[in-house]
Structure formats: structure tokens, C-alpha cells
Amino acid sequence: MIPKVPLDNSFTVEATIDKPVVAILTIEDDLQLFRGNRNNFVDLIRTGQTMGIITYVVTVKDLKLHTPSVLGFTYRKDDETWVRGSFPRPNIIYNRIPQREDERLPRVKRKLAALSKQPGVRLFNRRFFNKWSLFQWLNENKATKPFIPETKKLTNPAVLGNLLKRHRLLYLKPVRGKAGVGIMTVKVQPEKQLPFRLQIQEEIGSRTYRCSTMNRLWNRVIKQSAVLGEPYIAQQGITLAVVNRRPFDLRALVQKNGAGHWELSGIGARVAGDSSITTHVPRGGYIDDPEKLLVSVFGQEKTEKVLSKVRKTTITLARQIERSAHYRLCEMSMDLGVDEKGHVWFFEANSKPMKFDEPHIRNKSLERIFQYSLYLHRLNTDSKGGTIS
Known part of the structure; x- marks a missing residue:
């Protein structure tokens, strides 16, 4: 049974015409109310509040599609607790259901399908990517095929x-x-x-x-x-560039901006740990500055060319992935490799990026979510004659 949390009636939340209502969608949990990265949710709520945008967490179970208000959660900074309250029905839904297993549940699939068809509701990042589908999509396009390993x-x-x-x-x-x-x-x-x-x-x-x-x-x-x-x-397998005998790859975050266009929010680097197949930090890898690593391998002049190629490639890849997916995307992270000759390779994309530890990338990533939400809201209100739908 979901824990009972009293409604906090000390605040009243009302929608405004000029700003969207953003709901962070997750799934309910028997022990801890809802699942997901709570620190990420807190950061999102705070950023939304700073920009004057109503932002809250809602579970698949609580998200009602045909009522003017829904039960959701917000974070109360004063006593550092999550409280349940009544919020306006969202018109922007940011899918952060954390596990593929949760997303494959029949009731969750039905809710996501209903949301994608709901008038006046913009759902982005509808589902996790499938690796095989990604490579099929990218192999179909002559602009992206050169970056794809066989x-x-x-x-x-x-x-x-x-x-x-x-x-x-x-x-x-x-x-x-x-x-x-x-x-x-x-x-x-x-x-x-x-x-x-x-x-x-x-x-x-x-x-x-x-x-x-x-x-x-x-x-x-x-x-x-x-x-x-x-x-x-x-x-x-690609023979990656190495530093101190350890291979490294690049982690790029690509997001839609306030004009609705794909833009690179930042590039990080991950160096593999000892005896690790991957560069994931929890597996012994560590974070480093991509330019510094590339300069140590290629020198300054070639590094500038490699980074320029990476920036252009991420946008090309993102456009092709969204075009092939046939549904709206807001953001994606990408794992990219640079081989010993400086060629850029695509390894993976994630439609629900984990938090970037680099502060400049993290801050921009949060702002972009809401800049793009404002853009979608403007599209919605323009098409409806200035009313919230």
C-alpha cells in the first residue's frame, strides 16, 4: 500500500495563462511514495520555481487526464520533506519513469499512449531507447552512417x-x-x-x-x-584514444532550446577504470576535462577540429534519432568515442539522461528543460487563442 501523506493545504497553486504547468512523471512506490532520483526532482522543481513555472512530481496512478487538478508532490525546503498537494492539470509532462521494467508495465504503457494523444498536453521523452532500433535508424541516413560501428x-x-x-x-x-x-x-x-x-x-x-x-x-x-x-x-570494437593507458570516451548532452531547436548543452569526458569494460564512474571510471584529454593525445590544433566535429555530429545524430522515432524528444545524452586517428564514433544514446556532474552542464541542462517547456507552451496557447488547454 502507498504510504498515506496528508495534503498540505497551506499553499494554493493556480495556473497562469503565460506559463506552462510542468509535471515530472514517475511511478508510485509502496515504500517511498514515488521512484526516481529525488535530488534531480528537487533541482527541477527549484529551477521551475525560479522561472515562475509550476513544477511538481506526479505518479502514473495520480495523473488524471480529465480533471482540472491532480494530486502531486513538491519539496518543502524549510523542513526538507516531500509533501502532497493539489496542483493544476499539467500541459507539459516530462517523463522520468526511472526503469525500463516500470515503463513496460501494461498500465504505464496505456497511460503514456493516452498522454501522447491528449489534446493540449505535450509529452516529451516518451520512452527509453532500444539499442538495436537506434543503430537501425542511424544506419538509414547517409549523414549519420559514417559514425556508426558495424x-x-x-x-x-x-x-x-x-x-x-x-x-x-x-x-x-x-x-x-x-x-x-x-x-x-x-x-x-x-x-x-x-x-x-x-x-x-x-x-x-x-x-x-x-x-x-x-x-x-x-x-x-x-x-x-x-x-x-x-x-x-x-x-x-573501436580502439579509443587513451590517456595513461586508459581509454576514454565523451559524454554529450543535447537538448531542445527556447526556440525549439537542438543544441549542445555540454560535453564531458569519462576515463575507464582499471579492468573495466566501460567508462562508467560507478565502475571505477572518473570524470575529466575533454579538451585536456584530447590535447594530450592530438595536440591543440587537431583537438579543435575533433571537438568541432563532435559538436556538429551530436546535432546531426539527434535530429535523425527524433525523425526516426516519430515522437517528440526534448533531450538525450550520447556516448561518443574518438579513435586513435581522431575519428568520431557513436556508441549509445539515452532518452533519459542521468545528472551530469559538471556544474556548468548541469545548470544549463536544468534551464533548457524549462526554456523548451515555455516554447511548447507558446505553441499551444497560440494555437488555442491564448487559453490554457
Whole structure:
């Protein structure tokens, strides 16, 4: 049972014509009222309030589509508690349902589908991305295809064998994976007695197996993929630029601005930890300045060209992803690699970016959410003759 929280009747929240009402959508929780990153929600509410925009958290269960008000949560700074109150029905809904499993629940899918068809309601970031779909979309376009490593659905041993004939290193990724969970690498070392090296990312560190034949390698891969119960893709491994013998990649945040156009909000860098397959910070990686790292590898002049390419590429990728998805997106983070020659590669996009730790990126990311919300609200009120719908 959801914990009972008394309504806070000490405040009255009323909508205004010139500003949107923004609801942060999540899912209810039996123990803690609602799920999601509470620090992120607090930051969003504070930013919205600073910009004069009503902002609150609402659960899938509490979000009623045909009532003038809904029950939601706001954060009371005075005593640092979450309180439940009555808020105007939102006209902008920011989907922050935190887990794919939650988003796949039938009642959640029905609510999201209903929201996408609701007149006067703008829903952005409707669902998590599927890795296979992303690579299909980006391979369809001649402007984005050069940035995509060769990628195949991992359906049988022949797929794995054929890729290994062309690439000595492969990454095997669950199509609905998150934060590096379940990622594997396969490396061919023909000079070894056991030529196939399989490394599996775990919660802490990684495990390594060596296999003598393709058949044994495949059986080990299938056994591991069954643990997650997810289909996998196999992807060409890219030899990334390294610093102090550690590879690093770039994390870019792309968002819609106040004019409704895609814009780069910032680029960070993540350096891989010892024995880690990925550069995720929780797995031993660390944050660093992208320009500093690139200069140490390529020098200042080439670094400027690489960063310019990264900036242009992120916008090109975002436009193609949104065009192929056929629904409105507000933001996405991207994992990009730079190889030893300075070529830029796309590895992954996330429709629900995690918080960036770099303060300048974090602050801009919060502001952009509401700048874009204001833009959507203007579109809505213009089409309705100045009324809130």
C-alpha cells in the first residue's frame, strides 16, 4: 500500500495563462511514495520555481487526464520533506519513469499512449531507447552512417563468427541495457592457445574467460545473456584514444532550446577504470576535462577540429534519432568515442539522461528543460487563442 501523506493545504497553486504547468512523471512506490532520483526532482522543481513555472512530481496512478487538478508532490525546503498537494492539470509532462521494467508495465504503457494523444498536453521523452532500433535508424541516413560501428543482432554463432573475421574486438550489449550492466567484450588473440578472450562486466569489476573454439565461446555468451533475459547486439570494437593507458570516451548532452531547436548543452569526458569494460564512474571510471584529454593525445590544433566535429555530429545524430522515432524528444545524452586517428564514433544514446556532474552542464541542462517547456507552451496557447488547454 502507498504510504498515506496528508495534503498540505497551506499553499494554493493556480495556473497562469503565460506559463506552462510542468509535471515530472514517475511511478508510485509502496515504500517511498514515488521512484526516481529525488535530488534531480528537487533541482527541477527549484529551477521551475525560479522561472515562475509550476513544477511538481506526479505518479502514473495520480495523473488524471480529465480533471482540472491532480494530486502531486513538491519539496518543502524549510523542513526538507516531500509533501502532497493539489496542483493544476499539467500541459507539459516530462517523463522520468526511472526503469525500463516500470515503463513496460501494461498500465504505464496505456497511460503514456493516452498522454501522447491528449489534446493540449505535450509529452516529451516518451520512452527509453532500444539499442538495436537506434543503430537501425542511424544506419538509414547517409549523414549519420559514417559514425556508426558495424552492428548486428546477435542471433546465432554465425553472426558472431563473421564479425570476428572482420574485427578483432567486439562489444556485446543488451538492447535494453543500462549503465553498462551485462556488457561483454570478445577479443581474438590467434597467437594464444585459447584464442577467444571473453570479458564480462559485473557489478564490481569484471570476469574473464578464455575459450578454445567458437562453439565454446558461443555457449558461454548464451549462458551470460540468459542471466539478463535480454536480446543482444554485437558491435565492432573501436580502439579509443587513451590517456595513461586508459581509454576514454565523451559524454554529450543535447537538448531542445527556447526556440525549439537542438543544441549542445555540454560535453564531458569519462576515463575507464582499471579492468573495466566501460567508462562508467560507478565502475571505477572518473570524470575529466575533454579538451585536456584530447590535447594530450592530438595536440591543440587537431583537438579543435575533433571537438568541432563532435559538436556538429551530436546535432546531426539527434535530429535523425527524433525523425526516426516519430515522437517528440526534448533531450538525450550520447556516448561518443574518438579513435586513435581522431575519428568520431557513436556508441549509445539515452532518452533519459542521468545528472551530469559538471556544474556548468548541469545548470544549463536544468534551464533548457524549462526554456523548451515555455516554447511548447507558446505553441499551444497560440494555437488555442491564448487559453490554457
